[in-house]
Amino acid sequence: MAASERQWVLMATGRSPTNIAVIKYWGKRDEALILPVNDSISVTLDPDHLSATTTVAVSPSFPSDRMWLNGKEISLSGGRFQSCLREIRKRACEFEDEKKGIKIKKEDWENLHVHIASYNNFPTAAGLASSAAGFACLVFTLGKVMNVKEDYGELSSIARQGSGSACRSLYGGFVKWCMGKKDDGSDSLAVQLADETHWNDLVIIIAVVSSKQKETSSTSGMRDTVETSPLLQYRAQTVVPSRVLKMEEAIKNRDFDSFAKLTCADSNQFHAVCLDTSPPIFYMNDTSHRIISLVEKWNHSQGTPQVAYTFDAGPNAVLIAPNRKTAALLLQKLLYYFPPQDKNLSSYLVGDKSILGDAGLHSIEDVDALPAPPEMKIPKQKFKGDVSYFICSRLGSGPKVVADENQALIDSVTGLPKGV
Numbered sequence: 001m002a003a004s005e006r007q008w009v010l011m012a013t014g015r016s017p018t019n020i021a022v023i024k025y026w027g028k029r030d031e032a033l034i035l036p037v038n039d040s041i042s043v044t045l046d047p048d049h050l051s052a053t054t055t056v057a058v059s060p061s062f063p064s065d066r067m068w069l070n071g072k073e074i075s076l077s078g079g080r081f082q083s084c085l086r087e088i089r090k091r092a093c094e095f096e097d098e099k100k101g102i103k104i105k106k107e108d109w110e111n112l113h114v115h116i117a118s119y120n121n122f123p124t125a126a127g128l129a130s131s132a133a134g135f136a137c138l139v140f141t142l143g144k145v146m147n148v149k150e151d152y153g154e155l156s157s158i159a160r161q162g163s164g165s166a167c168r169s170l171y172g173g174f175v176k177w178c179m180g181k182k183d184d185g186s187d188s189l190a191v192q193l194a195d196e197t198h199w200n201d202l203v204i205i206i207a208v209v210s211s212k213q214k215e216t217s218s219t220s221g222m223r224d225t226v227e228t229s230p231l232l233q234y235r236a237q238t239v240v241p242s243r244v245l246k247m248e249e250a251i252k253n254r255d256f257d258s259f260a261k262l263t264c265a266d267s268n269q270f271h272a273v274c275l276d277t278s279p280p281i282f283y284m285n286d287t288s289h290r291i292i293s294l295v296e297k298w299n300h301s302q303g304t305p306q307v308a309y310t311f312d313a314g315p316n317a318v319l320i321a322p323n324r325k326t327a328a329l330l331l332q333k334l335l336y337y338f339p340p341q342d343k344n345l346s347s348y349l350v351g352d353k354s355i356l357g358d359a360g361l362h363s364i365e366d367v368d369a370l371p372a373p374p375e376m377k378i379p380k381q382k383f384k385g386d387v388s389y390f391i392c393s394r395l396g397s398g399p400k401v402v403a404d405e406n407q408a409l410i411d412s413v414t415g416l417p418k419g420v
């Protein structure tokens with residue numbers, strides 16, 4: 001290879017959203033391939049608020065594969081990263097850029113190494129599904145740089161091998177992960193039920209209860225549940241199959257009543273199987289329970305669901321409102337009970353801050369003046385400081401290429417992360 005040939009660096013940058021399940025995935029039937037015991041359904045969140053951005057660079061001058069996450073080098077030796085790299089490399093296609101003097105034959109990809117830099121615009125490993133956005137983005141961006149021709153369904157089954165829930169982040173809007181039947185996992189992939197424009201009135205408010213790393217990871221938690229919970233069998237075989245059908249129908253008809261009831265019931269059953277695990281797993285805390293109680297009492301007082309709640313493997317609440325008006329009412333109730341620790345309202349709600357205006361909350365004085373929610377029995381008690389901050393978001397699109405080279409996370413000359 002000529003010296004000039006050795007110099008080129010080929011790069012691609014992608015951005016992928018995170019997703020939140022409304023019918024939960026919990027339990028694997030195959031640990032290595034990451035095959036689930038039931039179907040699951042999720043909503044994809046707006047990448048402007050919660051997403052991973054990943055740059056993949058390839059160059060004949062790189063002696064090994066390397067990765068940096070949020071500016072720190074991490075090991076790629078784990079099985080999940082290796083599976084994603086292997087599966088994408090297998091599907092890599094010929095690539096040529098005459099201007100830059102780059103010509104890569106299909107068989108060359110086996111010997112070309114990658115540098116990967118990724119950044120999450122929200123806390124990593126804090127129960128906000130960073131692994132879902134991260135692995136979806138990794139697979140999507142590797143696919144771009146390696147000129148992979150496979151469709152998103154196939155890419156989703158590769159992202160699944162990085163982290164199960166990641167397969168659902170390959171699409172925007174409403175997504176179903178079909179568990180599949182085959183032993184090799186080739187039919188365990190994501191399909192889009194409807195894109196983000198189908199039901200774009202929905203508003204999502206996340207209460208970040210704790211951004212510390214959690215005690216029991218989803219991976220080990222669900223392994224323990226599969227081994228010890230008798231309730232999980234009933235959930236996976238009897239409850240979820242009919243719930244998935246009802247949820248698909250609710251989404252198709254934009255039936256918020258059914259959507260909310262199914263979402264809350266499924267979150268509660270997921271936490272019930274965690275409690276049915278030996279030793280029991282507690283992901284929610286007192287603040288999570290207070291938020292459930294607030295929503296349940298409000299919903300009950302109105303006779304129909306106003307808002308849905310769902311909790312993943314952590315205490316953070318994800319609340320889904322049917323429209324901005326209801327979201328603004330919800331925010332008033334939440335801020336009444338969970339006012340900010342300091343006087344800074346603007347940093348207490350991130351994402352779509354305009355919801356504060358809709359709720360008539362322009363300053364901390366407006367929060368102090370909020371009336372107690374009438375449906376609550378003990379309205380006087382407040383829990384200042386129990387919520388770290390709120391995120392206001394909406395449904396969003398699937399992965400996208402970031403074309404602006406200024407936004408690449410790797411320097412195209414050095415092949416190293418910018419700033420390293």
Ligand SMILES: Nc1ncnc2c1ncn2[C@@H]1O[C@H](COP(=O)(O)OP(=O)(O)OP(=O)(O)O)[C@@H](O)[C@H]1O
Nearest residue numbers: 052118124125126127128129130131132134135313
């Ligand atoms: N941008 C990223 N690119 C590649 N991998 C990532 C990225 N972000 C996170 N990960 C991987 O995901 C791991 C964190 O996953 P973990 O399941 O512990 O937390 P989480 O996904 O934030 O929470 P949860 O799955 O419970 O919602 C990281 O240690 C890393 O291996």
Ligand SMILES: C[C@@](O)(CCOP(=O)(O)OP(=O)(O)O)CC(=O)O
Nearest residue numbers: 021024025163164165218219312313
């Ligand atoms: C509670 C959940 O968020 C569990 C997600 O689990 P992960 O996808 O993080 O687990 P692994 O496949 O072991 O990586 C529910 C869901 O997203 O469906």
